[in-house]
Amino acid sequence: MMKRISGFILLPLLALCALEQSPAREGKLKIVTTLNYLRYVAQEVGGDRVTVVALANARQDPHYVTPTPAMNQLTSDADLFIENGLSLDIWQKNVVDASGNPAIQPGSPGHLVATVNVPVKELPTEVSRAWGDIHPQGNPHVWLDPLNIRIIAANIAERLKQLDPANSAYYQSRFEQYKGRLDAALFGEELVRALGKSGGDVLVRKALNNELADWLKLRGLEGKLGGWMKEGASLNGLKVISYHKTYIYFADRFGLQLTGELEEKPGIPPPPQHRDAVVEEVKREGIRVILNDNFYSREAADYVASKTGAKVVITYLDVGSLPEVDTYEKLITFLIQNISQAAR
Amino acid sequence: MWSKTMLLVCLTFLFTLAGRAQESESSKDRIIEDLRGEVARLRHDIDSLKSLRHSDLLTQSDMLDRLEESLEKRLTYLETKIDAVSRATAPVAFNPGMTAFINFAARGDSKKVYDLADPANEISNRPFLRTVEMELLGAVDPYASAVAVISLENQAGKEFGVDAEEAYGLLKRIPLLEDAPLGMKVKIGKYRAPFGVSNKIHMHDLPWTTRPLAVARYLGTEHGDFFESGFNPTGMDLNFYVPNPIPQTTMEMNLDVVRAGELTLSGGRGGSQPAYIGHLNLSRDWSNQHLLILGLSAYEEHGIAITRLYGADITYKWAPLEERESHSFVAGGEVFAGRHLFTDSAAAVSSNSPVGWYGYLQYQTSYWLYLGLRYDWVEEPSNDRLVTRSAGGYASYYTTEFLRLRLGFEHRWSDIPVQNNVNTVLFEINLVFGSHPTEPYWVNK
Numbered sequence: 001m002m003k004r005i006s007g008f009i010l011l012p013l014l015a016l017c018a019l020e021q022s023p024a025r026e027g028k029l030k031i032v033t034t035l036n037y038l039r040y041v042a043q044e045v046g047g048d049r050v051t052v053v054a055l056a057n058a059r060q061d062p063h064y065v066t067p068t069p070a071m072n073q074l075t076s077d078a079d080l081f082i083e084n085g086l087s088l089d090i091w092q093k094n095v096v097d098a099s100g101n102p103a104i105q106p107g108s109p110g111h112l113v114a115t116v117n118v119p120v121k122e123l124p125t126e127v128s129r130a131w132g133d134i135h136p137q138g139n140p141h142v143w144l145d146p147l148n149i150r151i152i153a154a155n156i157a158e159r160l161k162q163l164d165p166a167n168s169a170y171y172q173s174r175f176e177q178y179k180g181r182l183d184a185a186l187f188g189e190e191l192v193r194a195l196g197k198s199g200g201d202v203l204v205r206k207a208l209n210n211e212l213a214d215w216l217k218l219r220g221l222e223g224k225l226g227g228w229m230k231e232g233a234s235l236n237g238l239k240v241i242s243y244h245k246t247y248i249y250f251a252d253r254f255g256l257q258l259t260g261e262l263e264e265k266p267g268i269p270p271p272p273q274h275r276d277a278v279v280e281e282v283k284r285e286g287i288r289v290i291l292n293d294n295f296y297s298r299e300a301a302d303y304v305a306s307k308t309g310a311k312v313v314i315t316y317l318d319v320g321s322l323p324e325v326d327t328y329e330k331l332i333t334f335l336i337q338n339i340s341q342a343a344r
Numbered sequence: 345m346w347s348k349t350m351l352l353v354c355l356t357f358l359f360t361l362a363g364r365a366q367e368s369e370s371s372k373d374r375i376i377e378d379l380r381g382e383v384a385r386l387r388h389d390i391d392s393l394k395s396l397r398h399s400d401l402l403t404q405s406d407m408l409d410r411l412e413e414s415l416e417k418r419l420t421y422l423e424t425k426i427d428a429v430s431r432a433t434a435p436v437a438f439n440p441g442m443t444a445f446i447n448f449a450a451r452g453d454s455k456k457v458y459d460l461a462d463p464a465n466e467i468s469n470r471p472f473l474r475t476v477e478m479e480l481l482g483a484v485d486p487y488a489s490a491v492a493v494i495s496l497e498n499q500a501g502k503e504f505g506v507d508a509e510e511a512y513g514l515l516k517r518i519p520l521l522e523d524a525p526l527g528m529k530v531k532i533g534k535y536r537a538p539f540g541v542s543n544k545i546h547m548h549d550l551p552w553t554t555r556p557l558a559v560a561r562y563l564g565t566e567h568g569d570f571f572e573s574g575f576n577p578t579g580m581d582l583n584f585y586v587p588n589p590i591p592q593t594t595m596e597m598n599l600d601v602v603r604a605g606e607l608t609l610s611g612g613r614g615g616s617q618p619a620y621i622g623h624l625n626l627s628r629d630w631s632n633q634h635l636l637i638l639g640l641s642a643y644e645e646h647g648i649a650i651t652r653l654y655g656a657d658i659t660y661k662w663a664p665l666e667e668r669e670s671h672s673f674v675a676g677g678e679v680f681a682g683r684h685l686f687t688d689s690a691a692a693v694s695s696n697s698p699v700g701w702y703g704y705l706q707y708q709t710s711y712w713l714y715l716g717l718r719y720d721w722v723e724e725p726s727n728d729r730l731v732t733r734s735a736g737g738y739a740s741y742y743t744t745e746f747l748r749l750r751l752g753f754e755h756r757w758s759d760i761p762v763q764n765n766v767n768t769v770l771f772e773i774n775l776v777f778g779s780h781p782t783e784p785y786w787v788n789k
Contacts, residue, residue: 057632059665066663069594069637070629073585076527097489100527100584102517107486129746129777205416268744269669269711295666 029164032078032104034089035062037143038114038152040319040328042082044178045157049167055095058320061295063133063267067094075099078110080163082156085113086120086140112159114152118142121248133267144317145249146186146228146332147204153178185329188226191216207253228254228332234340241282241310242291243301246317250335259285262292262300270300282308289342291315311342379426383419390415440482440490443778445548447474451570454767459500460568463762467500467570474498475547475572477509479778487517491535493546500567509546509576510535531581536574538581538598538623539563539641540655540678543574551674551706551740553752553770557720557732558680558700562609562653577602577619590626598623604645607653609682609698609725615647635661649686655679670711677703682725698723714740724760732758738770746776 031052033039039054046052053074056065062084075081075095081104083092096104096111103110120138127136142148157175161168183192183200186207192199206212212229216222236255240247243262251258260281264274281287282304290312292301301312315335316322325331390412450471451457459465476496483489495509512533517524536544542556543563554560554569565573579602586595600621605612607619620643627637641655659676679701687693700722708714717737724730738752752770756763 057665060632061668064668065632066635066661068629068632068635069596069625069627070592073527073594073596076585097514097516098527098529100516100524100529102487102524105486105516106483129744133744202413205413209416295668297667297670 029079029160030077031080031082032075033082034065034092035084035143036319036321037149037328037331038082038084038156041114041149041153041178042080042156045153045171045174046160047170047174049164049170050160054320055092056089056318058318059294059316061293062088062318065089065091067091067098069098071095072098072100075104076101078104080104080110080112080159082112082114084140084143085115086137086142087135088140109159109162112155114155115140115142115148116155118148118151121252122245132263132265135266139245139248141246141317142249143328144247144332144335145253146182146328147208147253148249149328150179150182150204153182181329184227185332186227187229188224190226191221191224194221194224228336231333231340232336234343235336238289238339238343239285239287240289240291240339241278241287241304243293243296246293246315247291254336256339259287262290262304269297275300275303278304279307282310289313289339291339293317294321313338313342315339376426379422383422383426386415386419386422390419438482440480440492441779443479443776445475445477445479445546446775447476447548447772448472448774449474449553449570449770449772451771452769455765456762457766457768458762461500461566462502465500465502467568470501472498472501472571474570476504477546477548484513488513488515490514495572497572500571508534509572526584526586528582528584531583532579534576534578535581536576537563537600537602537621538583539575539621539643539653540623540639540680541637541657541659541676542678547572548774548776551704551714551716552718552736552738553750553772554754556678556702556718557722557734558678558702561722561725562607562680562682562698562700564606564608575607577606579603579618581621586624588626593626593628596625596627604647607643607645607651609653609684610645610647610649610651611684611686611726613648613651613686617645617647619643619645619647619651631665633662633665635659649684651685652683654681670708672706672708674706675704677701684725696725696728698725698728712741712743714742716740730759732756732760732763748772748774750774 029046029050031042031046031050033042033052033054035056036054036058039052042050043052055071055074056062072095076099078099078101081096083089096106102108105111120142122139124131124134124136124138127134143152153175157171160171164171180192180200183203187200187203192203195202203212206215207229213222216225232254237257239257239259241260241262242258245261245266247256247258250256260278262270262275262278264270270278287308288310290301290305290310292298292312292314294314294316298312298314304310305312315338316325316331319328319331320326322334325334393412448471451468453468455468456466457468459467475498478494479491481489481491490513491510492508493510495507496504497507499505510533512531512535515530515532536546538544540559542550542559555565555573557569560569560573563573563575565571579600581598581600583596583598586597588595598621601618602621604610604615604617604619621641623639623641625637625639627635629635637659639657641657643651643653645651655678657676657678659674661672661674663672679699681697681699683695683697685693685695702718702720704716704718706714706716715738718735720734722732724732734754734756736752736754738750740748740750742748750770750772754768754770756766756768758764
């Protein structure tokens with residue numbers, strides 16, 4: 001009897017333990033991220049000392065990704081797992097649980113919630129399913145504000161330094177370089193360079209406090225402003241409707257006025273009577289643009305557009321969702337340009 | 345009496361947790377309020393400084409900038425702290441996630457239908473509160489989690505029975521090993537056995553109102569496929585990834601040692617010997633749009649009788665990347681072949697070798713509506729010459745994933761006269777409330 005039990009349990013165990021876990025990664029840290037923008041930022045910070053792979057397809061709704069056995073196995077030998085957090089990619093819990101990888105369990109250094117320290121908007125005062133599919137920790141679409149990407153990149157850099165202290169200086173240097181590129185993309189290279197070493201940090205503080213324009217004017221630097229802040233000026237004050245509460249961070253950064261959503265309750269498709277209410281609102285407010293994320297049905301947006309003459313802009317949220325949007329910087333440029341164009 | 349006591353204990357536990365959660369929430373609110381007050385005071389100070397900049401009192405703005413910078417740093421720190429406190433769940437983090445499931449179903453039949461366990465107990469043409477389940481799940485420590493699913497199950501209209509439908513610990517790190525080679529995990533306790541596909545799914549997650557006949561007949565049932573059934577033995581499960589040469593595929597293995605005699609096919613002749621389960625899964629995922637899963641299962645028990653059950657399963661799922669919430673297609677099926685050898689008397693040995701299978705299709709037409717078909721064919725476990733077949737269709741309407749209404753129709757043919765030529769209309773409501781997580785491989789997703 002005992003022979004049968006030991007044979008059944010021990011032989012496969014011994015055989016499996018003798019097998020190599022995975023092909024050698026030449027000393028690189030293996031990072032698995034839930035979303036593709038996290039993959040991009042982790043790769044920018046980690047450089048050639050890391051391999052990074054994202055689980056979700058960039059065209060998918062990040063709320064509803066179906067965990068598959070392939071994802072679980074991909075994660076089973078990861079050194080670092082990065083999630084967006086804020087109850088957006090909650091499906092990651094199934095992947096992390098099923099991975100059988102102790103190194104990436106929540107609370108371990110190998111598990112990073114990328115949005116820690118990001119100032120979150122729309123924290124609900126009441127958490128109930130009666131409000132629809134709300135996020136108890138606030139609106140999770142934080143990455144659409146480039147200033148938050150700075151914080152996310154810093155979080156990733158800190159965690160890489162902790163996991164791989166031998167390459168600490170390398171990660172810090174990569175982070176500084178990426179931060180510089182982000183600042184240049186946001187404010188224009190000329191302006192950042194004109195302000196010297198910590199120019200980006202100063203500009204970020206001014207932008208966070210909504211006093212950038214005054215500050216630049218006081219110093220006679222307003223002509224040097226470039227990048228997204230200049231390009232996005234055309235969005236300032238533009239009233240738009242969005243399908244879901246996806247753009248609150250993007251809107252706050254570039255001055256868009258979000259007047260409402262096609263969804264009556266988050267996560268639930270708009271019922272017909274709500275569409276009619278939106279039609280009235282669009283007419284009343286003179287709204288010309290409807291933002292519809294690529295993964296949501298555009299039926300409701302088309303209905304409202306047909307009754308009001310507003311334009312529907314199909315928007316993309318993640319890096320890699322289109323061949324031409326293969327970097328975070330191109331994603332933000334794409335959003336600014338497409339919304340501006342629709343508003344003309 | 346026992347079930348009432350259990351219910352009372354569960355409710356007391358829940359109220360206690362709810363009370364604690366409220367207390368911690370109010371203390372968190374106070375901390376956030378204090379921090380926000382400090383932020384407001386600092387913001388006021390900065391604004392005062394800014395107004396000085398424009399006055400004649402101070403023209404040297406560099407000094408102001410430095411002062412402003414230091415205040416901004418303090419502000420950033422405080423705002424970060426507010427964010428951290430807002431997210432903090434520390435006071436309630438030790439509470440398990442809790443979810444309640446209520447499943448109500450009614451049936452209308454063209455002839456009298458009886459409880460399998462009690463041929464005198466008629467179950468046709470009446471409504472049933474089939475199950476009330478309380479699911480608790482959470483982390484035990486950094487390396488293990490635990491799940492307890494306490495279920496009040498309808499005993500075919502007679503009474504409710506309390507059952508630990510599942511109660512297990514999941515060790516994510518093998519004891520004595522620093523690592524978990526091949527993603528090994530060990531499950532210990534009572535759990536839905538990894539035999540095939542639908543046996544692992546709880547009744548409230550099934551895409552049909554009834555269990556497939558083969559699952560109910562061979563794996564586990566007391567009162568028939570209309571009531572909670574399936575095989576949830578007590579034992580230990582080892583799960584790991586198997587390196588395989590087929591590119592872009594994932595192979596997973598489950599090996600289990602469980603208490604014998606709990607499988608319906610074994611007819612309670614378990615004895616003191618353990619039983620063994622093996623399950624091998626091969627899956628391929630195409631860009632998170634198409635998923636194909638093939639599985640093989642085996643059960644063996646050498647108790648008072650010898651019982652073997654083999655299974656093969658196939659599941660194909662399609663969901664587009666865009667408008668994924670509104671369209672999907674699932675097709676699948678399982679086939680089972682059993683062998684049960686037992687001693688009739690001192691000299692005679694009898695055997696049964698029943699075979700059964702089912703296949704189904706489901707198409708999602710919109711966010712709310714799913715339409716499906718299922719066909720079942722099964723030989724009776726106690727007499728493999730008797731065959732029962734059924735064919736049915738259903739429509740499931742979801743307001744959200746937490747509330748489902750389902751209407752179905754089934755026709756049944758059987759060599760057992762009392763079960764033959766029955767038309768049944770099925771109506772079901774399923775309510776889920778609490779912190780139910782996303783379901784892996786959930787058939788509707």
